[in-house]
Amino acid sequence: MAGKIVLSHHNIDFQKQIEKISGEKITSCDQCGVCSGSCPFTDEMEITPSTMMKMSQLGLPEVMEANSIWICASCFNCMARCPRGLDLSKVAEALRQISLRQAVDSITIENIDKEEAARLPSIALVGAFRKLTG
Ligand code: SF4
Ligand code: SF4
Structure with a gap:
């Protein structure tokens, strides 16, 4: 049982x-x-x-x-x-x-590749940081 x-x-x-x-x-x-x-x-x-x-x-x-x-x-x-x-x-x-x-951050700005960050729309970055950081 x-x-x-x-x-x-x-x-x-x-x-x-x-x-x-x-x-x-x-x-x-x-x-x-x-x-x-x-x-x-x-x-x-x-x-x-x-x-x-x-x-x-x-x-x-x-x-x-x-x-x-x-x-x-x-x-x-x-x-x-x-x-x-x-x-x-x-x-x-x-x-x-x-x-x-x-206050656990799931992404940090330092870990985003600079070239990739430059290609991403600003709104995507803002949205990601609002959702994934404390
Ligand atoms: S949450 Fe998922 S596992 Fe639970 S009852 Fe609903 S469908 Fe089934
Ligand atoms: S809302 Fe449900 S089906 Fe949609 S991504 Fe989340 S867990 Fe998956």
């Missing part, structure tokens, strides 16, 4: 923080995997959307270390097909906000 998973207070606090910021009832996800099969960016992600949901349910802060939360483009493919009506884009956004509140 599979053992019951017991979450620590730390895990429960993190789970509740994600639910509060996202407005999504992440504990209702039943891990059907439809979101992972629907997401156009799953191949680029270190963890699939359904794994992101599972780690969020378990209140594991390690979920913020995966590139998946930054790659999610809020395309709503998963939400349109989720049998539980969950919006993973809001969960990913909540995880980004929590990460950014820790």
Whole structure:
């Protein structure tokens, strides 16, 4: 018989923080995997959307270390097909906000190739720094 998973207070606090910021009832996800099969960016992600949901349910802060939360483009493919009506884009956004509140920068201007930066539209750079830096 599979053992019951017991979450620590730390895990429960993190789970509740994600639910509060996202407005999504992440504990209702039943891990059907439809979101992972629907997401156009799953191949680029270190963890699939359904794994992101599972780690969020378990209140594991390690979920913020995966590139998946930054790659999610809020395309709503998963939400349109989720049998539980969950919006993973809001969960990913909540995880980004929590990460950014820790003042962790996911990009730094020094690491952008100068020639590449010169080619990019200014609005893309501004948007990237607004989304990816604390
Ligand atoms: S489609 Fe919905 S219920 Fe299924 S794994 Fe994804 S978030 Fe959970
Ligand atoms: S909203 Fe995010 S997780 Fe959902 S299908 Fe689009 S990119 Fe993937």
